[in-house]
Amino acid sequence: MKERNYEELQAVARKVRMNALRAIYAANSGHPGGSFSVTDILVALYFDEMNIDPKNPKMEDRDKLVLSKGHAVPALYATLGERGFFDVEEMMTLRQVDSHFQGHPNMNKCPGIEMSTGSLGQGFSVAVGMAIASKMDKKDNFVYAVTGDGELQEGIIWEAALSAAKYQLDNFIAIVDWNGLQIDGNVDVVKKVAPIDEKFASFGFNTIMADGHDFESLLGAIDQAKANKGTGKPTVIVAKTHKGQGVSFMTDQAGWPGKAPNAEQFEQAMKELGGEM
Amino acid sequence: MADVKKIATRAAYGEFLVEEGAKRPNLVAMSADLSGSNKTDGFEKAYPERFIESGISEQDMYAEAAGLALSGKVVCASTFAMFAAGRAYEIIRNSIAYTGANVKICATHGGITVGEDGASHQTFEDIALMREIPGMVVLNPADAVSAKALLAETVAADGPSYVRLGRANVPVIYDENEIFEIGKAKTVKEGSNVTIIATGIMVADAIAAAETLEAEGISARVIDMHTIKPLDEEAIIKAAQETGAIVTAEEHSVIGGLGSAVAEVVVQNCPVKVAMVGQKDCFGESGKPADLLKKYGMTPADIVAAVKSVK
Structure with missing residues (x-):
């Protein structure tokens, strides 16, 4: 078991949430709820698990992450910025004309973005294609696909899950940001996808449950997923999260996926997240 | 033109794939359960390690094609034109064209010469759908000779293209050595x-x-x-x-x-x-x-x- 400084990761995650919110606030548009639920997952991957080089984003044999839930990209921009792919202040142009920081990720505009996503479900399938390519080329890298739970309502996810099992993609790790909410409400009510782990298990995946806001749990799960290499089975980590995690009035609120805070809410949220920048 | 030789453009595609596969080790072919019909089966036999059988899931096939292409492969992904341009339209638009992925959408069974299968399998909308996507090259070869020549050109070029191929045998109108250039009528x-x-x-x-x-x-x-x-x-x-x-x-x-x-x-x-x-x-x-x-x-x-x- 490698030694890990969870407090350091927590501090990074606080910064990531604050920068994501600052950018959303400046744009007066964006998705804070889904960005905050996925933040710790992204920090765990980019600050601990993934073999990447911020100075050489296209490094051969790097690990790849496709943010299939592309609307949460403020969290990814903030994570990449914090990790050194670019100056994090650049992302304050989020969603403005001429910005490299599009409302949904564009791989051709921003370093470190592995795939342009936004239309839900596709990123998962594209990541499966990347994992097949790695297998063909006998590469050792991992390909991660990060999805929402509402996103699992897209049929292409399950088409791609069949492919991942067929091609024995033990280099493919899907992480479900299980925050339980989608724009129209509770996922269980809108169109239930639970039990997520059992569905993936029946599709031929190794399944791991994790607490998506606890670094010990998350990193343990990712370590275990990597250790599945050699089993010939893809892995899904179902990470229980809270939409809007870190800000009391956004937490578990269905209304927060798709709107920016007002001035008062912004002040309050920044205070809760850890003070002035 | 009574004695003229007749070959389906899809058949020319099948031959092209096998020949091109020998020249390009990074060429990958994909099919969605119709490899006998879309003529990818020859490639499958020759290069099984570079052939992806996607089963009956066209959307997944084209999204995976994007993933493979963005990992350095040249991908020829095939199904009927109806299900490529029609069913997978938005995946082609967002995951292939928007990223600039090097995927060649080699769609067979375009148009009414699909014949007996009827309206559900006959598309008249594919060229319209594909040509309005930014950056998409759209090719519609007339015969077997031009099909092979244009396929060779598009595979040699980087970026997405849509190649419409037919089911029916059609007259060969060009000499074997005729030269074709994409974008030049x-x-x-x-x-x-x-x-x-x-x-x-x-x-x-x-x-x-x-x-x-x-x-x-x-x-x-x-x-x-x-x-x-x-x-x-x-x-x-x-x-x-x-x-x-x-x-x-x-x-x-x-x-x-x-x-x-x-x-x-x-x-x-x-x-x-x-x-x-x-x-x-x-x-x-x-x-x-x-x-x-x-x-x-x-x-x-x-x-x-x-x-x-x-x-």
């Missing part, structure tokens, strides 16, 4: 009174129509517009200026396809009369390809009539 017959701009399998019909017209004293130029995008605007403008009237011929809807593309150029540069031969805003049905082409107005006789309407 081919004048297959000179003429001065009217220009027939045809694409895909309608090129052979346009040549036949021009021969009939010639006998009646009308000199028709015939252009093979094998590339719908980027469109050879120069050839269209020149034809309008020099011959004064244009007829388009396509095995596709007259809404949004070659006819529309040509008209867009003509009205903006040198307005002349344009008549369009193609599917007329209706669905197809089951039948023999020749019977369907006749019923839905895509024969040499229809081209001749259209020429007379603009002269």
